[in-house]
Amino acid sequence: MSMLAPVIATRSRRCQTWPVRTLRLLSFLVVISSITLLNAPAPAAAAELAEPLPVTLPASHPPVAPGGSGYVGAQTCAQCHAVEYQHWQGSQHAKAMQPASESSVLGDFKDVTFTEAGITSTFFRRDGHFMVRTDGPDGRLQDYAIAYTFGVYPLQQYLIGFPDGRYQALGIAWDSRSREQGGQRWFHLYPGQNLSPQDPLHWTGMQQNWNHMCAECHSTDLRKNYDPQHQRFNTTWSEINVSCEACHGPGADHLTWARKEGDWQRLNSTKGLSIALDERRGITWTLADNASTAQRSTPRSSNRELELCARCHSRRGQFWDGYRFGQPLLDTHRLALLTPDLYYPDGQMKDEVFNHGSFLQSKMQAKGVSCSDCHQPHTGQLRAPGGKVCLQCHIASRYDTPQHHFHPAASKGADCVACHAPTTTYMVVDPRHDHSFRIPRPDLSVALGVPNACTKCHGDQSAQWAADQVKTWYGKLPTGHQQFAAALHAGQTEAAGARDLLLALLRNPEQPSIARASGVALLGERLDPPAFEAIRPLLSDSDPLLRSTAARALDGLPLEWKTRSLLPLLDDPVRLVRIEAARALASVPRESLSAAQQQAIQKGITEYLAAEQTNADRPESALNIGLVYVDQGQFAKAEAAYRAALELQPAFTQAAVNLADLYRLQGRDGDGEKILRHALVRDPRNATAHHALGLLLIRQKRLPEALSELADAARLGPENPRYGYVYAIALNDTGAGAQAIQALESVLARHPNDRDSLLALVSLQHSAGHSQAARVHARHLATLEPDNPEVQALLRRVE
Structure with missing residues (x-):
């Protein structure tokens, strides 16, 4: 019997659409790789004049108008709050975005040239405008006017307007550090990557689009206003920068209350404020007798301040317009979990994650610390310089001594943040502190390959050396608050014991919710009865991050159990929980539901589709809409959605793959083949498209052509073990058993715990008479799947 037949019969759709479960995230998880974060220390600057409202743009671009939602402007706030206004004027928030002018532009535009990847760009002045001659969307050099500055320190970017209302962030930025620090120069944000205009990271590409990627966090009352019918933006704001009302909400009611105008008494309970940022009012941090760390006088009972800051200072994506101050962040934004592309398995930041996801892991957050305990909210600066901010709560006689840090006093290693909040440099010149505030764990570097603070400074030493030093100093290896590294690492690598470690993490309420939610997501990828029993209680957890992730993870449940488990979440008070439940329930057949259940699910799906339409400018959202329509059997609507994705971005190959599927x-493989071949003309190195075409050709019994496509997929996409596995099975079915074994060994060299590849390799080696090799792999498989009776039977057969 052909080994390939069951693969095609039972897994072809999964193979062709495996990235889609990830792509459901893409419309929410914004890859903010082209903006200047506003939390780096700023150089001293004179106070600047407030911008008038509305800000006037160059005549060639649409005007910006106030949002008309009760926003009154910073100048109005300054009439009563002069000190706060003065502090804010010197902050990076005040300079987050500015019209390009003599006072705002920091870069050198005196006919200066900069060359990267063979493209020489020239920065110059013309008729009072700041100009750049650089490669445009067609690859040819063109002259562009700089419309806005973006950020201020340690780098400044520049925005260029296009006739369809888009603003794009130039990939060449100005290093605004001093010359002594290596600054005062132009540099490229993606050095050595040779970005062509077809690349989404090219400055004219989708990933550098200000309207979607950056705008919400650099202006006040930002409204993207994308028109999908005409495919253009009319993005507006009330103030161009991050002003008072970006954090305090619209001020009209507060102004009414303060001036005692109209029916002002009805506002007495709130003073007309949209959000009460009063969690620190009346709070003290005090040291108990013989204690070395202060405790909050009253436990923090809300997350208002944390979630307000997290709206921008987190790796997240907006999925709903109309942010409401004081409401849960997950009503409008999706927070990124501790996935291996963003974080190391111990939770240290890997990619740009903008602090909040890190801080949620910290013991400080668990003990009630919030952002403004350390940061002055109006200047954006620390309340005390460097590590001295830590000594507000951690007694100096215990912690600021060589007996604690084992470094010479006043040295770099004696600074609290050097060990507990080490930096990683992003955007070439921007070092950012890890806000998980962890105890250095060089022992985890030895075991799991994660970074550690010790060898960041002592680069000439090994992690083992650092672990030995720590043990010598303290007489043991300190473990700290975060205890999830082994579980997430095992889950991400599908290692032996992963399920048990993840189950233990889920059941441990002392561990950070974001880590537990990350464990839920991993268990959901291999959902079984024990995993379901561990996840099910989280559907009613007090944290909406856990509820929403649990709903998503249970998408793979049998229909009856899925319906029973997720229907109640359609009435959850937090929108993300509701739409995750609705998305999972979209595939439940209507005939199995009562009329009331059908109505509830359809209401949820309508809300889910509306959430996706928030990002109608993105092809990922159109693709996600198509997936819902496929689940509901509405194939014409699904086709229209996939084609809309391809119209937005013709090189968005995943939409082509899903359209072919x-x-x-519909029995239209001929049309599917045309779609896939056209996609491969645009993106010939796309492994997913090669794999999908290979499966299609197998269905058409065109095996030689199929083998060629499957081989390309395995070669171009080695990070996905499924491609190599399917290629190996196809080889074996054509009689090339020895080559199939080699292909599987190649997969396992990179993915040693891939179950499907191990199972196939044991079978093929046993059939080929390679008994010893078959036993070795069977034993390894048995350690990964100790409770799997099929694996145990296979092991007995080869022993």
Whole structure:
């Protein structure tokens, strides 16, 4: 019997659409790789004049108008709050975005040239405008006027307007550090990557689009206003920068209350404020007898301040317009979990994650610390310089001594943040502190390969050396608050014991919710009865991050159990929980539901689709809409959605793959082949498209052509073990058993715990008479799947 037949019969759709479960995240998880974060220390600067409202743009671009939602402007706030206004004027928030002018532009535009990847760009002045001659969307050099500055320190970027209302962030930035620090120069944000205009990271590409990627966090009352019918933006704001009302909300009611105008008494309870940022009012941090760390006088009972800051200072994506101050962040934004592309398995930041996801892991957050305990909210600066901010709560006689840090006093290693909040440099010149505030764990570097603060400074030493030093100093290896590294690492690598470690993490309420939610997501990828039993209680957890992630993880449940488990979440008070439940329930057949259940699910799906339409400018959202329509059997609407994705971004290959799979469901493989071949002309190195085409050709019994495509997929996409596995099975079915074994060994060299590849390799080696090799792999498989009776039977057969 062909080994390939069951693969195609039972897994072809999964193979062709495996990235889609990830792509459901893409419309929410914004890869903010082209903006200047506003939390780096700023150089001293004179106070600047407030911008008038509305800000006037160059005549060639649409005007910006106030949002009309009760926003009154910083100048109005300054009439009563002069000190706060003065502090804010010197902050990076005040300079987050500015019209390009003599006072705002820091870069050298005196006919200066900069060359990267063979493209020489020239920065110059013309008729009072700041100009750049650089490669445009067609690859040819063109002259562009700088419309806005973006950020201020340690780098400044520049925005260029296009006739369809887009603003794009130039990939060449100005290093605004001093010359002594290596600054005062132009540099490229993606050095050595040779970005062509077809690349989404090219400055004219989707990933550098200000309207979607950056705008919400650099202006006040930002409204993206994308028109999908005409494919243009009319983005507006009330103030161009991050002003008072970006944090305090619209001020009209507060102004009414303060001036005692109209029916002002009705506002007495709130003073007309949209959000009460009063969690620190009346709070003290005091030291108990013989204690070395202060405790909050009253436990923090809300997350208002944390979630307000997290709206921008987190790796997240907006999925709903109309942010409401004081409401849960997950009503409008999706927070990124501790995934391996963003974080190391112990939670240290890997990619740009903008602090909040890190801080949620910290013991400080668990003990009630919030952002303004350390940061002055109006200047954005620390309440005390460097590590001295830590000594507000951690007694100096215990912690600021060589007996604690084992470094010479006043040295770099004696600074609290050097060990407990080490920096990683992003955007070439921007070092950012890890806000998980962890105890250095060089022992985890030895075991799991994660970074550690010790060898960041002592680069000439090994992690083992650092672990030995720590043990010598303290007589043991300190473990700290975060205890989830082994579980997430095992889950991400599918290692032996992963399920048990993840189950233990889920059941440990002392561990950070973001880590537990990350464990839920991993268990959901291999959902079984024990995993379900561990996840099910989290559907009613007090933290909406856990509820929403649990709903998503249970998408793979049998229909009856899924319906029973997720229907109650359609009435959850937090929108993200509701739409995750609705998305998972979209595939439940209507005939299995009562009329009331059908109505509830459809209401949830309508809300989910509206959330996706918030990002109608992105092809990922159109693709996600198509997936819902496929689940509901509405194939014409699904096709229209996939084609809309391809119209937005013709090189968005995943939409082509899904469209071809839709045609498979309709018996239209001929049309699917045309779509896939066209996609491969645009993106010939796309492994997913090669894999999908290979499966299509197998269905058409065109095995030689199929083998070629599957081989390309395995070669171009080695990070996905499924491609190599399917290629190996196809080789074996054509009689090339020895080559199939080699292909599987190649997969396992990179993915040693891939179950499907191990199972196939044991079978093929046993059939080929390679008994010893078969036993070795079977034993390894048995350690990964100790409770799997099929694996145990296979092991007995080869022993």
